[in-house]
């Protein structure tokens with residue numbers, strides 16, 4: 001794919017649109033959890049040209065969003081895709097490499113506030129995912145939040161029937177993920193960047209370097225951060241419930257960052273992870289104990 005293209009090739013002739021949008025908590029501040037807001041934001045995004053929507057059982061909004069979606073542990077699988085009134089899913093991800101004890105709650109916690117694990121492994125979950133492909137319910141399967149050792153374990157699984165097409169990971173200039181991206185790309189696994197704007201209590205959009213590059217290209221800081229990922233051949237899923245921003249976030253195919261811009265953005269890396277999922281730190285498969 002060229003740096004200005006709009007699709008990334010996946011294995012077996014399939015392509016994944018870079019015109020992508022996340023949907024986690026897609027509610028503008030002050031409006032509360034209104035499903036209509038999410039549905040409206042998705043409609044607006046389709047009108048602006050988005051074709052790749054990321055949602056999850058965990059976000060409790062998947063019935064008003066479309067594809068792909070992620071499986072959270074092994075609990076949610078039987079509900080899909082029938083629960084979505086769809087014949088099949090384009091892409092189905094294991095949301096985290098950790099299985100939790102099935103319970104009424106999405107994240108079962110013990111009295112210390114730590115997650116209660118199941119004794120499954122992500123390799124068991126993967127076999128169930130592969131069955132869905134064979135049954136025609138899912139076209140492609142992938143993973144999220146896998147570190148390089150977990151991905152290697154999966155790729156080396158004896159009898160692997162389908163390779164993961166993508167690893168969806170937190171990625172922005174403060175957590176550039178160079179090693180993990182190189183590792184994935186060398187193995188023909190695409191990378192999808194979540195939290196690309198790093199808005200959770202961090203001021204990446206106000207960073208002097210980002211602001212300077214944005215001014216130079218007459219683009220917004222968010223557009224610079226989205227374009228940064230596209231030029232690394234990384235799929236990027238910014239989330240917005242604001243129509244003007246939904247539009248702004250897809251207007252990133254009419255300019256190019258220079259090599260120096262890219263280097264400057266990469267130099268901001270400080271290994272700052274925003275999504276640590278702290279209650280799962282004791283889990284045997286917690287992915288962030290190793291460097292990448």
Ligand SMILES: NC(=O)c1ccc[n+]([C@@H]2O[C@H](COP(=O)([O-])OP(=O)(O)OC[C@H]3O[C@@H](n4cnc5c(N)ncnc54)[C@H](OP(=O)(O)O)[C@@H]3O)[C@@H](O)[C@H]2O)c1
Nearest residue numbers: 022023024054194195196197198222238239240241242245
């Ligand atoms: N696999 C995983 O474990 C995982 C974890 C986290 C996220 N995700 C996925 O990744 C998606 C994106 O991540 P995220 O929502 O955490 O972070 P994000 O996309 O980096 O940031 C979202 C925030 O940025 C604001 N925003 C959007 N466009 C903007 C713009 N042009 N200028 C200024 N602010 C802008 C949004 O506000 P408004 O909505 O008010 O516009 C929202 O507050 C999620 O929706 C979800 O689908 C996956």
